[in-house]
Amino acid sequence: MSNDIVLVGAGCMGAALLPGLFKGFQKSRILVVDSSSSQRKKIAAMGVDVSSSIGDVSGGATIVLALPPDRFAEFASSTSVLSGHPGLVISVMAGVRIATIEHALQVCNVVRAIPNTPAEIFKSMTVFCAAASISFFCLELAERVFSLIGETVRVENEELMDPATAICGGGPAYLSYFAECMRCFAVDHGFNDAQSAFIVGQVFRGTGSLLSVGDRRPMQLCREVMTPGGTTARAVDVLERNNFKGVVGDALLKATTHSQSLGYRVEEAENGRSYR
Template sequence: MKIAIVGFGNMGQTYANSFMSSGFVGASDILVLNRREVDEKFRFGIDAINFYTEPNAAIFSSDILILAVKPQDFKQLASVIKPFLNDEHVVLSVMAGISIETMQNELGITKIVRSMPNIPTQIGEGMTVFCASNAVDRKELFIVQNLINTTGKSIYIDREEMLNAATAVSGSGPAYVFYFMQAMIESAVKLGFSASEAEFLVSQTFSGSVQLQNRSKLSNEAWIQRVASKGGTTEAALSIFNQLKLQEIVINGVDSANNRAIELGA
């Protein structure tokens, strides 16, 4: 199976590296089309002859085509690569905001898989939500999901519009986590810890808590109750969070992100 990656920025590089590290695809079976020449240190062992700066028939002899360019560059790209495409091509898009219908119209093909990955894909711990056009059969969808899963985990959805919600929750989600972590770090420094001590305390607390939750069947609410003893320190903090309606603030923030995703995709 040959795979062509169009656009070799962070996401394109992540896919290439993940495919090969997993053993799912060999270096000789990955072709790259990028606007500029790619420095050798970013090729991940892919031979230089597999990199192109101009589209040609060799690139599009691939079974799966991954579009990893910026959304604003898509229309120009589509006009250039359309002559090389046929209805057997399966396209996996990681472009935010470009609908399946738009890609079908601009590319002149029907088999489109649209995905929303997040930044932890760079270390193989990503979360990707994806959907597909009706023309993509089960075997093709299975292959694409296996490719996606080399970067972490995934969820398939039937309704394309839910990708906006995925953008708001898992796509933007890492920033929410980092935001809360930074607030805790600043609190720890204020209480007397050094910056490095504070970062270590908070990082390990988040890591340990997530692993604890993943390895159990208890709900988040149940874990909160286990940590928060009556009249204790945790309850004092949670009381302030509840007074300030922190949960409602988070829900409203995610809702705002979802609305913005809808606007950008319109």
């Protein structure tokens, strides 16, 4: 039986895609390829076929590349079976540009996407950009795949994919970091671990729900909580006096520029391989 989905790379992001893929495709028609035997064993326990390498792939299969970016050039050079693949190729690799994938695999139906780990519970925010040469069928198929894991935003300008990597791809980590700071404060001031985790988790869930309804911007919600001269206002004043917004901006810029540099390094590695 041929596969509808071939997922290459089952790390944190690749594995997070699987619950959504299970909603839209039969498990028997999904193949997960990963070099780690322990990861293959874990995925196989979900009832999915696994392999350490790609065998024959049908032309209608959707290839999902969830490799670490620095492994892509080596993967492309050692996987001739994907060369000229006529079907959809989705990349969730940070930084790797559409043109690099097109050149490395000699394919044209490429979509570069940045989902995030809430895909595991069908709550991903996926930003994606499609190759200019993509067929209407493959574009619709990509949108269907992304709808299985959460919400989507399509951009025409690929340059936006690097800041999207910083905002969307890394977003769950930044929010979790801030949540951990709040949890530690709660523990330090008398709440037990379970209480602290529950309180902070519910604060984030409730605030996230408020942000997702209506048209209020985040700062409006912030001001609605703050009574002039009150407790929250004093806390926010500390953040502002310590340039918290600037610190966050610097962090996001660092992530953005690293995504760009990853793309350049992969492109250089691919160009070097082509000239050998």
